[in-house]
Amino acid sequence: MTKLNRFRNNEKLIKYGDPEWQKAYEQGLLDIHFEHIGHGKLKDQHGHEFINMISCSYLGLDTDKRILQGAQDGIAKSSTLLMGSSRLRLQPKILYEAESSLADLYGATAITNVSCGVMSCGVLPLIASGHMTDTGPVTMVFDKHAHFSMNVAKPICADEAEVLTAPHNDLNYLEDICKQHDRVAYVCDGIYSMGDKLPIKDLLTLQEKYGLFLYIDDSHGLSVYGEKGEGYARSMLEEVNSKTMIVGSLWKGLGARGSVLMLGAKDKLEIIKRHGGGSAWSQYLTTADCGAILASAEIHRTSELHELQRKLQKNIQLLDELIPNEQNGSDFPIRVLRFGEPDKAIERSYKLYQKGYYASAVFFPVVERGKAGIRIMMRANLTEEQIREFASLVKEMSYE
Amino acid sequence: MTKLNRFRNNEKLIKYGDPEWQKAYEQGLLDIHFEHIGHGKLKDQHGHEFINMISCSYLGLDTDKRILQGAQDGIAKSSTLLMGSSRLRLQPKILYEAESSLADLYGATAITNVSCGVMSCGVLPLIASGHMTDTGPVTMVFDKHAHFSMNVAKPICADEAEVLTAPHNDLNYLEDICKQHDRVAYVCDGIYSMGDKLPIKDLLTLQEKYGLFLYIDDSHGLSVYGEKGEGYARSMLEEVNSKTMIVGSLWKGLGARGSVLMLGAKDKLEIIKRHGGGSAWSQYLTTADCGAILASAEIHRTSELHELQRKLQKNIQLLDELIPNEQNGSDFPIRVLRFGEPDKAIERSYKLYQKGYYASAVFFPVVERGKAGIRIMMRANLTEEQIREFASLVKEMSYE
Numbered sequence: 001m002t003k004l005n006r007f008r009n010n011e012k013l014i015k016y017g018d019p020e021w022q023k024a025y026e027q028g029l030l031d032i033h034f035e036h037i038g039h040g041k042l043k044d045q046h047g048h049e050f051i052n053m054i055s056c057s058y059l060g061l062d063t064d065k066r067i068l069q070g071a072q073d074g075i076a077k078s079s080t081l082l083m084g085s086s087r088l089r090l091q092p093k094i095l096y097e098a099e100s101s102l103a104d105l106y107g108a109t110a111i112t113n114v115s116c117g118v119m120s121c122g123v124l125p126l127i128a129s130g131h132m133t134d135t136g137p138v139t140m141v142f143d144k145h146a147h148f149s150m151n152v153a154k155p156i157c158a159d160e161a162e163v164l165t166a167p168h169n170d171l172n173y174l175e176d177i178c179k180q181h182d183r184v185a186y187v188c189d190g191i192y193s194m195g196d197k198l199p200i201k202d203l204l205t206l207q208e209k210y211g212l213f214l215y216i217d218d219s220h221g222l223s224v225y226g227e228k229g230e231g232y233a234r235s236m237l238e239e240v241n242s243k244t245m246i247v248g249s250l251w252k253g254l255g256a257r258g259s260v261l262m263l264g265a266k267d268k269l270e271i272i273k274r275h276g277g278g279s280a281w282s283q284y285l286t287t288a289d290c291g292a293i294l295a296s297a298e299i300h301r302t303s304e305l306h307e308l309q310r311k312l313q314k315n316i317q318l319l320d321e322l323i324p325n326e327q328n329g330s331d332f333p334i335r336v337l338r339f340g341e342p343d344k345a346i347e348r349s350y351k352l353y354q355k356g357y358y359a360s361a362v363f364f365p366v367v368e369r370g371k372a373g374i375r376i377m378m379r380a381n382l383t384e385e386q387i388r389e390f391a392s393l394v395k396e397m398s399y400e
Numbered sequence: 401m402t403k404l405n406r407f408r409n410n411e412k413l414i415k416y417g418d419p420e421w422q423k424a425y426e427q428g429l430l431d432i433h434f435e436h437i438g439h440g441k442l443k444d445q446h447g448h449e450f451i452n453m454i455s456c457s458y459l460g461l462d463t464d465k466r467i468l469q470g471a472q473d474g475i476a477k478s479s480t481l482l483m484g485s486s487r488l489r490l491q492p493k494i495l496y497e498a499e500s501s502l503a504d505l506y507g508a509t510a511i512t513n514v515s516c517g518v519m520s521c522g523v524l525p526l527i528a529s530g531h532m533t534d535t536g537p538v539t540m541v542f543d544k545h546a547h548f549s550m551n552v553a554k555p556i557c558a559d560e561a562e563v564l565t566a567p568h569n570d571l572n573y574l575e576d577i578c579k580q581h582d583r584v585a586y587v588c589d590g591i592y593s594m595g596d597k598l599p600i601k602d603l604l605t606l607q608e609k610y611g612l613f614l615y616i617d618d619s620h621g622l623s624v625y626g627e628k629g630e631g632y633a634r635s636m637l638e639e640v641n642s643k644t645m646i647v648g649s650l651w652k653g654l655g656a657r658g659s660v661l662m663l664g665a666k667d668k669l670e671i672i673k674r675h676g677g678g679s680a681w682s683q684y685l686t687t688a689d690c691g692a693i694l695a696s697a698e699i700h701r702t703s704e705l706h707e708l709q710r711k712l713q714k715n716i717q718l719l720d721e722l723i724p725n726e727q728n729g730s731d732f733p734i735r736v737l738r739f740g741e742p743d744k745a746i747e748r749s750y751k752l753y754q755k756g757y758y759a760s761a762v763f764f765p766v767v768e769r770g771k772a773g774i775r776i777m778m779r780a781n782l783t784e785e786q787i788r789e790f791a792s793l794v795k796e797m798s799y800e
Contacts, residue, residue: 002402004537007559010529014675021674030489031673033496036479045493057484071481071688072472079436081471081692082657084457089430089760093445096433114514115683121521121552129410137404148681152521155555159407251683257482258683273431274421275414281548283515283651283658288471288688292481360489377484 007154007163013365020342020363020372027350029361036063040381042358051386053352053359053376058224058333059308060381061255067295071256074291087284088273098290101297106230108240108262109269112250112285112293113278116219116259117149119247122277123261124153127185127215128161131275132268133243137161138213139181143188144168147217150187168192171202178210190218190233190246194367194375195327195334200236207243214244223253224312224333229300240264254300256292258285311380315387319378322391336362337394338373345372348397357390407554407563413765420742420763420772427750429761436463440781442758451786453752453759453776458624458733459708460781461655467695471656474691487684488673498690501697506630508640508662509669512650512685512693513678516619516659517549519647522677523661524553527585527615528561531675532668533643537561538613539581543588544568547617550587568592571602578610590618590633590646594767594775595727595734600636607643614644623653624712624733629700640664654700656692658685711780715787719778722791736762737794738773745772748797757790 005011024030034042034052040063043049061067075081078094087095095112103110113119123132130136140157142150145168157163166173166186178184186206190198198216206212221232231253233246240246242265250256263269273279285293299305313331320328325335339345342363349361352374363372378387405411424430434442434452440463443449461467475481478494487495495512503510513519523532530536540557542550545568557563566573566586578584586606590598598616606612621632631653633646640646642665650656663669673679685693699705713731720728725735739745742763749761752774763772778787 002406002558004559004561006402008525008556010525010531010560010675014529014531014671018671018674021670025670032490033493034483034490035493036483038479042490045496052483052485052490054489055484062483063480068475068479068481071475071686075468075471075688079438079468080463081468081655081688082651083434083436083452083462084455084652084655085452089454090432090434090442090452090758093433093435096445115518115678117521117678117682118515118518121517125408125410129414131410131414149678152556152677155559156408156552158402159404159555160410161404249683251482252484255481255484257686270421270425271414271418274418275410277552278515278517278549282517283649286471286657286686286688288475288481288686358490 017365024346024361027346029349029353050353050356050358053357053390055379056252056377057255058253058312058379060379061296064255067255067292070295071288071292074287078287080287082283082286086280088280092287094287094290095285098293101294102260105228105297105300106234106262108264109266111261111269111272113259114283114285116217116247116249117152118278119259119261120150121153121156122279123272124215125156125160126272126276127213128157131271132265133213135183138183138185139164139177141166141174141177141184141186145192146187147189147193150217169199171199175206178206178212185213185215187215190216190231191220191332193220194336195330195332197232200233211243216246218246219249219252222248229253229305234262250293254296256296257289308380312378315378315382318384318387322388323394333378334375336373336375338371340370340372342372345374349374352393355393357393417765424746424761427746429749429753450753450756450758453757453790455779456652456777457655458653458712458779460779461696464655467655467692470695471688471692474687478687480687482683482686486680488680492687494687494690495685498693501694502660505628505697505700506634506662508664509666511661511669511672513659514683514685516617516647516649517552518678519659519661520550521553521556522679523672524615525556525560526672526676527613528557531671532665533613535583538583538585539564539577541566541574541577541584541586545592546587547589547593550617569599571599575606578606578612585613585615587615590616590631591620591732593620594736595730595732597632600633611643616646618646619649619652622648629653629705634662650693654696656696657689708780712778715778715782718784718787719791722788723794733778734775736773736775738771740770740772742772745774749774752793755793757793
């Protein structure tokens, strides 16, 4: 029998990770049902009002009335939400329009899907089997901190090619692999979910030197960075070349829904549609999703985007002034305040929630064991008053 | 190095499958962008009008105005499309309402996700590792014809337990496996996408005898069968017991979007939410999706559902009278007319499209090689006139 647990181990994951989830659950920190009561304020099922400090809607577009109207118009104009056939054969005009708009915005061929996980589970195996490079199998190197939505595809890729895990951001390790193997692809985040960036320039040097293929999930970077909100990775590239793919969530920055893949190899689009997993046989974006994308993309084409990006940066700077932290000075909106043990993190999160701010307790497997803390996200539509009040509540607590 | 291609082989798949897709593409049978122009009629990007004969919206609910209004109301009421946090922590009230409504409709604990693929990639590995049964690893037996959306998870499951593939509907093979292994789960469709049914009663006998766990994708059965549209599999069960899970698409029958998992083991719900893949870290249903589910579920609670089910059966019977076929007499809405070679199927599909009816050419890997044909779906909102015209066009062609 083949060796088990090469890439995952539910037994360990649940044994070590679940007790903390259970504690958070028992403290009432999970499974909160909210209503949006205006101005970014939420109310839970017990009537408790709070500010969401873990929203990845960094520009605050998730409650933007124009985007909501766009979603409603998408339904009305198309007179269906989702028609029951594969998009490979029949797709609503508005899906074509939404993808064209994204392609224009990002200056690259673009295809959408319902989530980054579905996109990555479909596309990564095609990279592994060499069908994105017209070669034989490609050695797949996943960064150790690559997001779950890509890691889930490791065993799938491993049925098509060799799969390795690289220490986080370790380009020496990666270069050694490039020297030892003819064809290598690197699977990584543009912005990691605990807040550090991809060394993209050094990776481009490796690409030039060894033909390294890059698959980057830039979900936390879209909208936050770039003249048109094209994201951290895309804004560092002159063009998306045929050896680079960027996947990103349309949910976080854009306030819409779904995922987008930017690719340089336009001639590979049909292969992805036909053989890229869910693209061919599963549900695609609804007319509401497409309408929201179209409306959000319009906002991204105006100077309003830059105003929102500036507001976000101002809020990030304010938070850093008020709460010194290990990520101080970064332009990235995520901050993790470490408490070491999960119990402490859960207790702090509970206290903050009681005082009207939801900040997540994070622990294994989201972060390494012994590095638990609370994670918060800044966004453009938090007020100075809210950030100051939150900071003063945090300052009453000890953190590392 | 570990053996490759135990469960998938892109090289073979694309080598044998892609040339036919390419031919279909060149004939203009793929990538059609449609507008719905009313009464189920679509118009493509060249102005050509046609009837969609491959819609899985079996009850015709994908254009139902009440469901579209429900989707729009869901957005307006929630004043967001999707809020940027994990649903594990914060979820909109309307998601809770939609899941409660489905749980009530199906008489089982229910959780939703964006697609059946995401649900299966999350839940199947938890079955494999024994976390749905509080046991050690479980031998996973996939039916050879199980849908792509489950097969994609085979290598993932194989990193947690042994994975086997059973000949289609071969319960002798399955019983032998049950005799040889302490714990077995069977992964299968309720209704297979080429139109045959799961032998559910015999499977329940195996469950009683050997404790067999059943994971059934009943996407083509939901709404079409059952007093409340609970589907083929659910309607054959008195209750969903703790060793049975049914996943289904909310897209096909219900005219909404997303997937639902019905489960008997209510105490496993939190484990699924926390460790079931995308449920914890990915996008969930939008407020539009939830609004559509709520509106569709209301229709499923009335006698209108039974009228639609009857209309569908009448249309299926009419088609069978007009076009004798190998599935004649089945109450299932899919029919495959075999032409043997893919070229013939593509040619027939092209001719039908020219005359105003889109019917898919199907070939490897959708069906076995040498068994190409055209696949059509009946639905409640096709008129007798349309079915008669379509049948007379088909009768002008030779098929097996």
